[in-house]
Amino acid sequence: MNKVVKNAKEAIKGMRDGQTFMLGGFGLCGIPENTINALVESGLTNLTCISNNAGVDDFGLGLLLKKHQIKKMISSYVGENKEFERQLLSGELEVDLVPQGTLAERIRAGGAGIPAFYVPAGYGTEVGEGKESREFNGKMYLLEYGLTADFAVVKAWKGDTMGNLIYRETANNFNQPMAMAGKITIAEVEILVPAGELNPNEIHTPGIFVQRIFQGTNYEKRIEFETVRES
Amino acid sequence: MSLDKNGIAKRIAQELKDGYYVNLGIGIPTLVANFVPENIEVILQSENGLLGIGPFPEKGKADPDLINAGKQTVTTIPGSAFFDSSLSFAMIRGGHIDLTVLGAFEVTDKGDISSWKIPGKMVKGMGGAMDLVAAAKNIIVATTHTDRHGKPKLKTKCDLPLTGINCVKKIVSDLAVIDVTDKGFKLVERAPGVSVEEILEKTGAPVIVEGDIPEMKL
Numbered sequence: 490m491n492k493v494v495k496n497a498k499e500a501i502k503g504m505r506d507g508q509t510f511m512l513g514g515f516g517l518c519g520i521p522e523n524t525i526n527a528l529v530e531s532g533l534t535n536l537t538c539i540s541n542n543a544g545v546d547d548f549g550l551g552l553l554l555k556k557h558q559i560k561k562m563i564s565s566y567v568g569e570n571k572e573f574e575r576q577l578l579s580g581e582l583e584v585d586l587v588p589q590g591t592l593a594e595r596i597r598a599g600g601a602g603i604p605a606f607y608v609p610a611g612y613g614t615e616v617g618e619g620k621e622s623r624e625f626n627g628k629m630y631l632l633e634y635g636l637t638a639d640f641a642v643v644k645a646w647k648g649d650t651m652g653n654l655i656y657r658e659t660a661n662n663f664n665q666p667m668a669m670a671g672k673i674t675i676a677e678v679e680i681l682v683p684a685g686e687l688n689p690n691e692i693h694t695p696g697i698f699v700q701r702i703f704q705g706t707n708y709e710k711r712i713e714f715e716t717v718r719e720s
Numbered sequence: 721m722s723l724d725k726n727g728i729a730k731r732i733a734q735e736l737k738d739g740y741y742v743n744l745g746i747g748i749p750t751l752v753a754n755f756v757p758e759n760i761e762v763i764l765q766s767e768n769g770l771l772g773i774g775p776f777p778e779k780g781k782a783d784p785d786l787i788n789a790g791k792q793t794v795t796t797i798p799g800s801a802f803f804d805s806s807l808s809f810a811m812i813r814g815g816h817i818d819l820t821v822l823g824a825f826e827v828t829d830k831g832d833i834s835s836w837k838i839p840g841k842m843v844k845g846m847g848g849a850m851d852l853v854a855a856a857k858n859i860i861v862a863t864t865h866t867d868r869h870g871k872p873k874l875k876t877k878c879d880l881p882l883t884g885i886n887c888v889k890k891i892v893s894d895l896a897v898i899d900v901t902d903k904g905f906k907l908v909e910r911a912p913g914v915s916v917e918e919i920l921e922k923t924g925a926p927v928i929v930e931g932d933i934p935e936m937k938l
Contacts, residue, residue, distance in 0.1 A: 515768040515805070516791040518784065541805070568844030569791070577843055586843075589767065590809030590851030597806040608813065609854035613832075613885035616850060646785075658785040658802055659769045665804035693804070710784035716792035717779045 492652045492702050493681070497527035500675045500701045504640055506533055507560075511596065511636075511667040512540040512550060513643040516569065516713050519660030520549050521644040521677045523705040529553055535560045539596070539638055541589060541663050543567040548711050554582070563636070565589035569713065588616060591633050593666055599635035600669025600698070608633055641671025644705070645694070648678035649685070652699030653692045661693065668694045677705040721913045722894040723936075728862050730755045730938050731909075732821055732892050735860060736762050743767065743812065743852060745822030746790045748862040752821055765817060767808050767848040772800030789848065809848070813855045820856035822849060824863050824888075826878045829904035829925040831888040833861065834880035846883060853884035865893040865922050872924030874898065874905065895919050897936065903928060909936045 494500045501524060504510070514520030529552045538559050544550035551570050553559055561583040567573050576582035587595070588610040598606055607630035611617045621632040643664040646657035654676055656664055668674050676694075681704035723731070725748050733755035736742065743765045744750050753773070756762050764773040766788045773788060774795035782793035811817060826834045833853060836846040853859055867873055874891060891898045896919045897909040906928040910919060912935050920927055 516787065518768070518787050518791070564845060566845035566847035574843065578840075584843075586845045588846055588850035589805070589848040590813055593805035593809050594813075608851075610813070610851040610884075612854065614850065614882040616846070656802075656804075658783065659766070659787055660785040661802060661804045662769050663805050666806045712782060712784045712793060713787070713791040714793070715782050716776045716794075717782060718776045 491650050492696070492699060493650050494701045494703045496703055497523040497677065497705070498530070500524060500677070500703055501527050501531060501640070503673070504531070504533060507535040508639040509537040509539065511638040511641040511670060512538060513662065513664030513667045514540065514542070514549070515659065515662035516542050517544065517549050517711050519644050519656070519662050519664055520544070521642045521705070522708055523677050524642045524675060525549060525552060528558070529556060532558070534558050537561040537563070539563040539636060541565050541592065543570045543573045545569050545713065546572050548709070557581070561585065563587060563592070565592050593663060595633055595636040596663070596670045597666040599637040600666060603635050605632055605634045607631065637670050637672065639672050641667045641674040643668045643674065643676050645676055645678045647680045647682065647687060648676055648702050649682050649687050649696070650702070651684045652676060652696030652702050653687055654678065654694035654699065655687060655691055656693050665693050668698045673700045674698055675700070676702045678702065679705060679708060721911065723911050724894070726751060727911070727938060728892055728894060731897065731936050732860055732862055733757065735819065735890070736760060737818075740818040741765055741771070741816065742819045742821070743817050743856070745820070745849070747823045749821040749823060750790065765811065766794070767805070767812065767852075769803050769805060769808050770794070770796070770800065771803070772797045774800070809851055812848070812851055815855060815857055817856055819858045819860065820852045821860045821862055822852065824861045824873065825880050826873050826875055827861050827863070827888050827891055828875055828878055829900065831886045831900040832878050833883045833888050834878040835883045837881045839881065849883050853887045856887075859888050860890045860892060861888050863891065863893055865895040865919070872922055875924035895922065898927065901928070906930070907933050909934055911936055912938070
């Protein structure tokens with residue numbers, strides 16, 4: 490079984506205007522840089538994007554926003570992108586803000602075949618408006634729904650030709666749950682090895698969740714806030 | 721005299737207990753890490769997927785794959801663990817975090833908090849704040865007692881969109897330590913040199929004052 494494609498352009502083949510895609514990463518950490526660039530070049534529009542953050546103005550998801558390729562975002566925190574805030578306040582962009590833990594669990598649940606579940610986050614706030622609520626053991630919970638997408642795009646550190654993935658440090662974040670939730674999951678990796686070379690004990694995402702994999706190039710790995718110790 | 725940011729953080733650090741797993745929010749809460757008493761061990765959780773946050777890296781050693789929830793570069797401590805976002809919030813939602821410290825725009829005497837949105841002005845999103853306040857066993861708010869215009873941030877009702885309800889247990893401000901009880905705000909300590917009268921005057925809700933109120937020991 491070989492799931493390897495040549496590059497990001499080949500990986501997004503078949504993606505159409507108006508589809509929903511998930512994009513892994515937290516801030517700029519662990520984002521699939523190669524596939525984002527391919528999406529910008531593709532000119533696809535009217536897309537719905539599920540991503541914890543929205544990149545910054547000139548990097549990451551910000552590049553897709555600048556070209557107005559995104560119709561709707563489902564995110565938890567979008568604070569680092571001025572163009573995003575402008576499009577949101579002017580009504581050009583539709584945004585569904587979801588508490589971060591609820592977003593992560595909706596994605597995990599979607600990938601795990603769980604259509605809905607209850608969480609306490611957001612009860613009594615505007616997030617809970619119009620949602621079903623229910624009391625368990627004296628505490629109130631909101632009904633939240635699982636999320637899936639036409640495509641899930643994730644970034645891993647190492648991967649093999651069968652689609653098994655290992656993430657590095659905090660670059661795991663939303664990549665692992667999203668890998669489960671795509672009808673087609675695309676994984677771009679820094680290091681691609683033949684099946685059998687990764688230690689099965691260390692695999693985070695088993696290959697069954699991944700349909701297309703390729704080794705990315707020219708990773709910039711931009712740091713959002715470089716903070717160092719005072720000497 | 722009212723406390724500065726570091727003073728607030730120092731007082732909150734006195735609430736830490738040996739073996740606590742703690743989530744610190746962005747801003748003043750992050751400073752609490754600098755004042756952990758030497759005789760206790762506290763493990764810091766970062767909701768983007770790290771248990772055991774270490775100090776900021778040395779110059780030139782920042783790793784783009786290793787950040788905290790504020791997207792700052794950090795390091796790990798011996799015994800750290802990495803995990804994905806859904807597992808991270810299982811720790812939070814499942815009640816495994818002993819203490820959460822976060823900032824606020826407003827806090828009420830019922831323990832309601834607003835901290836994430838100013839309609840028409842700031843729409844950054846709630847991030848993990850709603851998950852944290854809905855689930856943490858113990859929530860301390862670190863804040864100035866009044867806003868930039870001198871208006872009370874401790875009130876009977878939040879005017880801004882809520883982050884959570886009935887959840888804040890304690891407030892440490894630049895003027896006072898106040899518990900949120902079933903009967904409302906209760907004054908516990910005053911900042912050095914700050915009078916009970918000043919605290920009452922700058923609080924936008926009734927405050928229970930019982931007996932002599934001691935000064936904070938910092």
